Amino acid sequence: MKKLFGNTNGLKTTQIRNIEKLYRYRIPSETIVTSQIIKKISMLSSEINRQIGLLVNRSGKIISVIVGDHKQIMLPDTSDYRTPPGRLKGLRCIHTHLKDEKLTQDDLTDLTLLRLDLMAAITVSENGQARHIHIANIFPNQSAAQPYQIHPPIDPGRLDVHCLELIESIESELSQITALHDIDSGIERAILISVTTSSRHKAKISINELQKLARSSDIFVVDTVIQHRKKIDSRFLMGRGRLEDLSILAMQKGASMIIFDQELNPSQIRSITNKIDLKVIDRTQLILDIFARRARTKEGKLQVELAQLKYMLPRLITKNTAMSRLTGGIGGRGPGETKLEIDRRRIRDRISRIEKSLKQVKRQRDLEKSKREKKGLPVISIIGYTNAGKSTLLNTLTKSKVLVGNRMFATLDPSSRRMKFPKDTEVIITDTVGFIRDLPKELKIAFSATLEELKRADLLIHVIDSGNPDYQSQIESVNKILEDLNIHRINRIMALNKKDLVSKDTMKILEKETRGIPISAKNAATLHLLISKMQSMVISKQVNGIDEHTLLV
Ligand SMILES: Nc1nc2c(ncn2[C@@H]2O[C@H](COP(=O)(O)OP(=O)(O)OP(=O)(O)O)[C@@H](O)[C@H]2O)c(=O)[nH]1
Numbered sequence: 001m002k003k004l005f006g007n008t009n010g011l012k013t014t015q016i017r018n019i020e021k022l023y024r025y026r027i028p029s030e031t032i033v034t035s036q037i038i039k040k041i042s043m044l045s046s047e048i049n050r051q052i053g054l055l056v057n058r059s060g061k062i063i064s065v066i067v068g069d070h071k072q073i074m075l076p077d078t079s080d081y082r083t084p085p086g087r088l089k090g091l092r093c094i095h096t097h098l099k100d101e102k103l104t105q106d107d108l109t110d111l112t113l114l115r116l117d118l119m120a121a122i123t124v125s126e127n128g129q130a131r132h133i134h135i136a137n138i139f140p141n142q143s144a145a146q147p148y149q150i151h152p153p154i155d156p157g158r159l160d161v162h163c164l165e166l167i168e169s170i171e172s173e174l175s176q177i178t179a180l181h182d183i184d185s186g187i188e189r190a191i192l193i194s195v196t197t198s199s200r201h202k203a204k205i206s207i208n209e210l211q212k213l214a215r216s217s218d219i220f221v222v223d224t225v226i227q228h229r230k231k232i233d234s235r236f237l238m239g240r241g242r243l244e245d246l247s248i249l250a251m252q253k254g255a256s257m258i259i260f261d262q263e264l265n266p267s268q269i270r271s272i273t274n275k276i277d278l279k280v281i282d283r284t285q286l287i288l289d290i291f292a293r294r295a296r297t298k299e300g301k302l303q304v305e306l307a308q309l310k311y312m313l314p315r316l317i318t319k320n321t322a323m324s325r326l327t328g329g330i331g332g333r334g335p336g337e338t339k340l341e342i343d344r345r346r347i348r349d350r351i352s353r354i355e356k357s358l359k360q361v362k363r364q365r366d367l368e369k370s371k372r373e374k375k376g377l378p379v380i381s382i383i384g385y386t387n388a389g390k391s392t393l394l395n396t397l398t399k400s401k402v403l404v405g406n407r408m409f410a411t412l413d414p415s416s417r418r419m420k421f422p423k424d425t426e427v428i429i430t431d432t433v434g435f436i437r438d439l440p441k442e443l444k445i446a447f448s449a450t451l452e453e454l455k456r457a458d459l460l461i462h463v464i465d466s467g468n469p470d471y472q473s474q475i476e477s478v479n480k481i482l483e484d485l486n487i488h489r490i491n492r493i494m495a496l497n498k499k500d501l502v503s504k505d506t507m508k509i510l511e512k513e514t515r516g517i518p519i520s521a522k523n524a525a526t527l528h529l530l531i532s533k534m535q536s537m538v539i540s541k542q543v544n545g546i547d548e549h550t551l552l553v
């Protein structure tokens with residue numbers, strides 16, 4: 001016999017048995033619930049003085065029996081039954097109300113958030129007789145004030161609502177909405193949400209960046225929502241009402257996923273995923289996902305996998321399909337406790353194997369490095385915020401063809417090229433992974449070996465995207481990362497890139513603020529001043545020895 005959900009404490013064994021027997025019933029697909037079940041559930045509910053609920057699938061099978069208290073039932077986790085946009089969940093909830101009470105706000109919230117087929121409450125009299133059945137369904141009409149529709153109470157003896165027809169008509173309306181949005185293109189559609197206590201301006205900049213990140217991960221952004229709060233709710237970040245609005249918005253716009261601009265801790269991911277019938281991920285997961293798509297070299301791939309596993313481990317507490325997107329399914333589909341333990345152990349094993357391989361790769365690289373060092377070529381590293389134009393600059397300077405792209409983190413794996421200055425000095429120029437504000441710590445750790453490389457640079461070129469309205473805070477983020485890496489004392493040139501995108505006046509201000517050199521990395525003709533500065537700094541360093549640190553900013 002399947003186990004009961006909810007709280008059975010204080011019930012007699014015979015009562016528990018009798019309630020468990022409800023699992024044996026089946027409901028013909030055209031009726032919401034049979035009179036036999038109505039009778040049974042009302043009697044039992046009144047006997048134990050608690051609500052009893054059933055979750056029923058489309059073919060009429062009872063998949064969960066839930067015992068509540070006298071005021072409410074808590075629906076179990078149903079995230080395994082996630083439905084694609086344009087569909088309902090495929091589950092209806094039928095439960096008892098002990099007082100002569102209509103559907104409560106909680107019932108209606110569950111209906112909309114979980115996208116249930118139907119929500120029904122049977123009111124039960126003190127002697128265990130069913131009085132009325134109250135039914136509500138989702139009402140996807142965009143112009144309606146409420147996302148649900150409540151039917152007039154039905155007499156238990158006259159249950160003539162054709163259940164399947166009703167559900168199908170709702171789904172047909174939903175699919176009309178989704179057809180409008182070309183859902184079947186296979187591209188994930190997401191709503192971005194920022195729940196924040198900081199200023200509107202900051203939140204806006206941040207969510208714009210999240211939008212670029214989403215696009216870089218081939219996700220189509222259907223809407224962005226900024227929610228200001230005096231205090232962040234520790235469980236759901238936002239209030240439940242807002243969560244409900246979000247669910248409705250997702251339904252109306254055919255979104256399958258919400259992405260939080262804030263990092264969600266394991267328990268927040270869990271509570272939100274259980275509450276809302278949408279895939280839920282945060283900015284960190286999105287960045288990890290982009291990295292996973294971009295990594296090409298063995299080292300890069302290992303580093304990203306390590307970061308993902310470390311991020312996932314504490315979050316592998318319960319089912320969370322959001323993870324499957326990142327892990328190709330490890331633990332994605334609601335593992336039971338033992339499977340969870342196996343998954344955890346497998347992940348830990350994999351983590352230590354990757355760490356070992358990475359050490360080996362590093363040894364190999366050190367070997368190559370020392371060969372190169374013997375040649376004694378100075379190293380210039382190009383660094384900067386992601387999408388600033390670092391790879392473009394490397395390409396133009398060295399006439400090479402490193403991948404450039406108008407997306408975040410186009411470059412993951414560092415590449416090095418030789419370059420000869422007019423005065424015949426030869427150097428090695430390296431391009432690095434872009435920086436981003438609040439770089440997830442898992443990635444920082446995983447990429448520490450790559451970033452450590454920067455310590456060996458004789459000169460850093462900090463490329464700035466002058467065309468980005470947020471350039472100032474991007475510079476700050478880069479500076480902060482340089483400090484974290486303890487390389488902020490290495491000589492540095494600020495290159496104010498994309499000067500073709502800003503007016504001369506703006507560029508003047510920028511030059512004054514940063515004492516940088518305006519360039520357009522795409523256009524070799526604009527690089528003379530930069531090249532001569534690079535050359536003079538490399539030569540002066542060679543002359544003056546390694547310990548001189550003139551910070552040129
Ligand atoms: N208008 C303009 N666009 C530029 C310039 N330099 C680079 N870009 C564009 O900026 C985008 C990013 O260039 P990348 O060179 O890939 O930038 P990156 O800093 O290497 O980026 P990541 O590797 O993603 O961190 C591309 O679409 C480039 O074509 C420039 O001088 N002017």
Ligand SMILES: [Mg+2]
Binds near residue numbers: 390391392
């Ligand atoms: Mg790049």
